[in-house]
Amino acid sequence: MNIRTVSVPAPDGTPLATDVCLPDGSRLRRAVLIRTPYGREAHRAELRGWAAHGFAALAQDVRGRHGSPGEWHPYRGHERADGAATVAWIRAQAWSNGEVVAAGASYAAYCALVTALDVPDADPGAAHVEGVPDAVIAAVPALGLADTAREPGGPERLWARAGWWAAHGDRHDSDPDALERALADDPRLLEHLPVARLAERLATGLGRELPSWPGLWDDRERGRLVSLGATARLPLLAVGGTRDPFAEDTVALWRGWGGPARLLLGPWGHRLTADRSLPPRARLNLGALYVRWARAALAGRLEPTRHGAIALGDSGRWHDTHRAAPPSGGERRWPFGSSTGLRLLHGAEFRADPERPVRSDSLAVPAGGDHADRCLLLSPPLPRPLDLAGAAVARINATADTPSADWAVRLTALDPSGRADPLALGIVRRTGPPGEPADITVPLGILGRRLPAGTRLRAEIAGHHFPAHARNPHTGDDPVAATRLVPSRRTVNPRGSALDLPVVARRRYVEPVPEICR
Incomplete structure (x- = not known):
């Protein structure tokens, strides 16, 4: 053709x-x-x-x-x-x-x-509204400037935005490796302050200006498209990956859509690709699914409901998103400081220093020592396999001695051999009186995983997750404009803290293609 x-x-x-x-x-x-x-x-x-x-x-x-x-x-x-x-x-x-x-x-x-x-x-009864499509396929949707620049809880997505702007911003074509080359020449590039003027230093490595960079951080209105979607009447297929940073936005779009809506969440990242070593049962022909769904949508054969499927990692099993969405009754609580939940290893008191932040690009954790930089917890081995499908949340009772504090919670699965695999990450910003205990909820995203027996869960609670996220200066100043950094002393109260995981209590699996296209 x-x-x-x-x-x-x-x-x-x-x-x-x-x-x-x-x-x-x-x-x-x-x-x-x-x-x-x-x-x-x-x-x-x-x-x-x-x-x-x-x-x-x-x-x-x-x-x-x-x-x-x-x-x-x-x-x-x-x-x-x-x-x-x-x-x-x-x-x-x-x-x-x-x-x-x-x-x-x-x-x-x-x-x-x-x-x-x-x-x-727009007249929903009309055959076609001029200029409006009849159906939408939105894969790993990046929903807006504010939605892509910041996490729902406030912290700035530094690495992803710097990489995207270096590759595509203020130019007619694209240069996907631009940030990597700039970092090779200037390894401390992303430490530049203020963040709003990072482009001035980045321009040296790129050989060009990025005048639109400062304006990236001005827009703070999240959720505009999700809100507009509530009035939509045309069919939607929202496709995402449980390892994609925009998975929560994909779910929010699907959940709030006014017309027939389908959600497909696979074991993928933002490129919607899986490891080629995965078994055939864990793969899905997205092109064929898109065609089948489009035919059903245009023919008006989709049920006027909201449903879909979420993959349980690379197991080849898919779970019904209705049962994966709260309140499903399958939530399991892992209390901190408990022999049956998450045992505290060290760091109930720790120091979050933006000059030496906890790194997002390393899963290594300190063995101990007198100066903890995070709170570290570990579960006992799972006695049996565990299926997780849906939203995970950490609830912590904690104190910071600074007026502004970010709370990053990283969950890692350690297989029986000790190999570490990222499981979930959440980060929120809280402002309040220094030294005052607070109950803090940290959403950990959408999980779709099958954990084998013998797996341990390792939880880290830290004040930074850099360079994926900009460093909170702890002064109360806007992290985008701040030039002064101060450390923050933190306390985590295990008694008032827990991890809530979306455990699949009853294994009722679905076939993803028929589920999406019915």
């Missing part, structure tokens, strides 16, 4: 470079539209896959990227209007039957969603 490149006019006349792949034959076709800042040519195999199943498939460079002229302003530009114009253009083509699925992953998922949402007075 041939792919041709055309120019689709934006509302102001800007020509948007668009690859079009049509199936053989002359009958009218449904269409799939992907709008991306990452280069439309990378989707050519995907377009041919859609066309082989009878869909007209299009991939478009967003304004200001790759083959499309103009200026690109991530999350603040023309994505909704340009997407709506492209959907209208598709419906005007001689090969179109009028049905359009907007699809995409990461920022491209954002493009698909804003095209489908924020449309006032």
Whole structure:
């Protein structure tokens, strides 16, 4: 199947470079539209896959990227209007039957969603609303500027944003390895203060300016697309990975969606790929699933409900998301300081020093010593295999002697041989009177794992998780603007602290494809 490149006019006349792949034959076709800042040519195999199943498939460079002229302003530009114009253009083509699925992953998922949402007075009874797709596939959705820049609990996502902005910000094309090269030349690059002016130092390694970097941190309004999704009536397929940093946003989008909504959470990271060494039972053909779901969605065959499936790690087993979502009754509490829960090894009192922060890029933990930098706890070996599916939470009773404090909780699974595997991570920011005990809830994300018998759970409670997250200066100043760092003394009260894990009490497995497409 041939792919041709055309120019689709934006509302102001800007020509948007668009690859079009049509199936053989002359009958009218449904269409799939992907709008991306990452280069439309990378989707050519995907377009041919859609066309082989009878869909007209299009991939478009967003304004200001790759083959499309103009200026690109991530999350603040023309994505909704340009997407709506492209959907209208598709419906005007001689090969179109009028049905359009907007699809995409990461920022491209954002493009698909804003095209489908924020449309006032749309008539849900109309066959097609001009400029609005009929269904949306949103994979690992990066939902907005504020949603990607900060955790729901406040701390800034430093490593991910620096890497993304270095690779894609303020340029017409992409350079995926830009941050790695800059760090090779300047290993302490991400320690630069203030964070708001990091781009000035980063520019030396990149050989170019990043003028949009400071504005990245200005927007603090989270959840806009999730809120708009409550009024949507078109079908949604939300796809994510339990190892993806935006898994909680994917679940929130699905949970709040107003139309028929399906959720698929696999054992994947942000690239939706699994380790190639995994057994075949742990793999899933996402392309075939997308096609089957799109056909059901456009034909109106989806039940008007909200359900889906979550993978139990690489076991090949999938759990019903209805049973994985609280209140499922399968929650298990692991109290701190208990022989049957999490035993305190050391660090009930510790020192969180932003000059020597606990590292996010190492699972090594201190063996002990007089100057703990974290609270460390360990469970006894699991007496039997444990299935986890759903939201995990740490609840800690703790004290900080500074007016602002971040609380990072990292959960690691240690297999019977002692090999460490990351299980969950959560970090929240709390402000309050110094020295005053507080009950702090730290969401640990969405788990989908099967832990074998003999596994131990190791929990770390720290004041930093750097460089994944910017360091809290502990002064009460905004961490993005701060230039002065001070240490913070912490106390964790084991008696008032516990870990709540979403244990699958009754193993009722589902097949993911039929579950998503019914």
